[in-house]
Amino acid sequence: MVGSPEKTQVEPRTVVQVLPWVTTACRLGLAGVLIWAGAAKIGAPALSVQAVEAYELLPEKAAEIVGYVLPVSEIVLGVLLVVGLLTRITAVASGLLMALFVAGIASAWARGLNIDCGCFGGGGQLAPGESPEYLQEILRDLGYIALAAWIVWRAPGRLALDTVLGLAAKRDTGGEEDVNDDDEERH
């Protein structure tokens, strides 16, 4: 009983002001993970390739290419999210990437492989006695997908180049006049 009437009285204006900042926080969170993951893998291309090969999903050549391209892509996506450029497209791409990781890990799990996901460097076969942590890895990636989904829904958030460059659709910037604009057009 207590408190519930207050909740319903939250000012719409406050929500409107806070939501874009939530998006910004999601962008920075997801970007941090992507940049960290990319940086951990980019140091030694051979190890990055090996981590991909350990999944035994791709032919040798394809695994090699993924091993080179993936860390670079993660860093580029991360940087785009930080500056808020092409926010929605970048968030979609990041979410799809995470979904691929989930699929890869789930497949490794289903086939009974004994590997490290190699998400943040390392990767490859686990030493005998070490056990894989597929469930945690999948849950973690699902969390990142949730961040990406929020960003797609509420792009681009505050402090975004998209806004500066006029790339954000008007309704996404969260101003009041825009609503009036729409009304006027429809009248």
Next chain:
Amino acid sequence: MGKSARDSARERVRAEREREEKRARRNRRIVVSSVVLAAVVLVGLFSLVQYNRNFSAKFTGTLAPITVQPDGTVVMAKPGVQKPVLDIYEDFQCPACKTLEDASGETVKELAAQGKVKVVYHPITIFQQDPLKSNSVRAASALRCVPGGTPWMNLHDRLFAEQPTEGKNGFELADLVAWGKEAGAAGADYESCVKNQTHAPAHIKFSEDTVAGSKIEGTPTVRLNGKELGNEAFVPGDLKETIMNAAK
């Protein structure tokens, strides 16, 4: 102003506004596709950099002399080259060791041949579970039947190239005999040495002593003058630079 005049003025404003919006949409499209293109080009360029960092040319020169030491280590060095010392601890069954050899093996040969470094291989068996362990012991014991020189290196490289998938049986004695012969190991002596696994007990003892004595956490372990190398061991250019700096 009549009603129709007002209407046509309104029409003009509306048309102007539509043109404006069309232009804005087109500009947005141009900016978006430029940024996408730039991002893709950037990813492509840096992926090429990654490819290049991982690339090393096959070493085609004459190898520095290779000799199997009484203690089981194998030295590859030009006569008189005592330092820097590059210790390589590896297991023929370990995928990361194969990755190391694929990435940096040729560079190591080249630097040894140039007299820049004394290389000490420690071919050990780190695995304690079968079939990993038995595969590894068979391979390493067979390699010990080759006293050194180019045949040793040929078989060493062949063993990594033929590394069994983890968990599968491999490195069968008949294969080891055949690969050794192709590598240039001499006839009947080699064959009986492999088939009898003559060096297996010594190799197992050597592995245990190495793991305990050299404090190996895992394979591969690469040490330059006793200092453990990290990622740079897996990047041929970086490894070369590190060794050259140590050789100064």
